[in-house]
Amino acid sequence: MLWALAGVVVLMGSLGWPSAIAWADNEAEASTPAVIEPVTELNATDIPSEKVDQFVSAYLSVAELIDDRTADLQRAETEAESMQLQRAVESEAFTLIQAAGLTRQDYFQLLGLANTDPEFRDRVLAQLEESAT
Template sequence: MANRSSQFSRLPWGDRLRQVGRSVGKILLSIGLVGCLISGLWGSALIPAWAAPEPIPLAAPVEAAPISPDASAVPAEKVTQFVRAYLQVLALLERREGELRQAETEPEANRLEQEIELEAFEAIERAGLKPQEYVQLLSLANNDPDFGERIAARLQELEAEPR
């Protein structure tokens, strides 16, 4: 667990939140949901200015299986896993947003970011993906409009299912 965390901790959580927020916003807008629901969650207000360092490139873990750049080759199961992971990460961020905003010191914010990061990794893995696969699918959804629509359609289907 510590090794996996150290692979991803090189990219500050705040920057990942903003990157994911922009991506999620595109997906939600494509299915007609209110984008402002998410935009407030991942804006720069979430992380104090002193806790938002410059982004550092994220190295891909060796064990992550690459996602095909051909969106039509991504199996339906991976799409479902991605959407389930996305919903879990979104719920996590909504649940922990207040704590992060109220962090008064840099060490406190860093501790919270690490906790949230680990919880997000666990949620992604419970959905059946590796964190790097999740990021690759998110990127693919934003760069391939057809795949983005496929993700958005599956998101609607899962949200409509009885709980």
């Protein structure tokens, strides 16, 4: 499966927000060259508010996309049809992430940080609550 709903229950569950979105992009990994740029360690205090806003915007857009397309994915009758739909959703999601001003790497780093850093998670939750009002 190219994408999966990965639970960030701690992050979103208590507010009723959809689970966070993450992809197991196996095909992309298989075609990635052997030289991979090192990922720098993120520190929650170093992330500007603008980046948090961009992440929240991307997260909400991707969550809405997944919510809108889940029924289509569940109705897929063949594995091939399911994979085709998954790729289409994944492509749309990455377009939404870029439209919010983030790269895939930015999005996944911030998503990971929201799952592991209580301070950053609180910043994201505050932005989500603000977006809901």
